[in-house]
Amino acid sequence: MNGLLLINKPAGMTSHDVVSRVRYLLKTKEVGHSGTLDPMATGLMVLLIGEATKLSSYVTEGDKSYAVGIRPGVTTDTLDITGQILAEKQVQCSEGQIQELALSLVGEFQLPIPMFSAKKVDGKKLYEYAREGVQIEQPQKKMAFWNVTHQEPLKFHLHCSKGSFIRSWVQLLGDRMGCGAAMASLERTSSHQYNLTEAMTLAELASMEAQEVSRKLVPLDKALKGVKSIRVKGQDAVLMKNGQISHSLRSQLISRFNPDQDEIIQILPEEKGRLLALVGLEKQQGFKIKRVFNC
Structure with a gap:
């Protein structure tokens, strides 16, 4: 299977x-x-x-997309409602103002990574530092968010780049509101395609x-939508199964592969549903087999 x-x-x-x-x-x-x-x-x-x-x-x-619910006026150590409450403030913003602020939080931001996350610093996960009460400088990273839409009161849908933290976006929204906010719910609605x-x-x-x-x-042959593919048979397929690229396949790779756009090309057999290999281009090494699939 x-x-x-x-x-x-x-x-x-x-x-x-x-x-x-x-x-x-x-x-x-x-x-x-x-x-x-x-x-x-x-x-x-x-x-x-x-x-x-x-x-x-x-x-x-x-990229991924999420539906996220927020609770204004609450700040927690985990940045969501499961954590320990650190502060509570009166919410001065109306729902309309919160909506307007949320819809404005699009683009790329340099944001702190949540301390209760599996991101590693010096070989140790951030949540391990947090649970031990060890103080470290909180790392930051670039996170991108777009297509923010309002779903219902205090709930939004948005897209984000790989590695972005929705809790960090909620924290930013809380800061802009002036009263803090915690993530109340999260549902992933899409991942890549x-x-x-x-x-x-x-x-x-x-x-x-x-x-x-x-x-x-x-x-397997449908798993990487948008990635170019070349279908092979006969000796080309036999050589590929053994980790070798035939001359005829190499010629096809040269004509199909665009170094500015392509990371890999899929090599497919005649039979539908299967994937033989993934081939990429290495500097000063030419085309190289990245993965071979035994199925």
């Missing part, structure tokens, strides 16, 4: 809990994921099954037979 499995994560489970449950249900240890969700968060998790685990670094590259509407629940997965699950998987 190889491919991507789209799961709608329930609140209260860690991302590791979801992976463990799917490993149990599918009776395989070869299950990974393309990005964690906090236990309080719900929504889309893209799981990598079987040979698809080799796609991890590529599937995680895309995949959408929450395509996902199934763990209960639905548990009710399926193996063949039905296989049909629900995103096949």
Whole structure:
């Protein structure tokens, strides 16, 4: 069983809990994921099954979108409502003013990374420093947000770049409001080209037979939408399986690969649903096989 499995994560489970449950249900240890969700968060998790685990670094590259609820006037250590309250202030802004401020928070910002996160500093996760009460300089990073829309009172939908923290955006909104704010809810609605509407629940997965699950998987040759592909057969395919690039395939790569746009090209066999390899271009080395898939 190889491919991507789209799961709608329930609140209260860690991302590791979801992976463990799917490993149990599918009776395989070869299950990974393309990005964690906090236990309080719900929504889309893209799981990598079987040979698809080799796609991890590529599937995680895309942008994501979220529906986020906020609680104005509250500041916590975790930046969400699960944390310890550090301060409470009277909210002076109207809902209309909060909406206007939120819609203005688009673009690229240099923001602090939440201390309760898995980001590492000197080989140690930030949440480990926070739990031990160790004071360190809080790292910052560039985060980009766009397409912010108002859904309902104190709830917004927005897109963000890879590695951006929605809690940091909520903290920025709270600062602009002058009273602080904490994240009250979070739902991931899309990840790269995949959408929450395509996902199934763990209960639905548990009710399926193996063949039905296989049909629900995103096949390997469809997993990297937007990435160029070359289909091979015969000796070209045999050599590729053995980690070699034939002369004829190399000629096709030269004509198809654009160094300014392409990181990799997919090499597909004649059979649908399968992926032979990913090939990239290395400086001073030419074309190099990045991954070979055994399926």
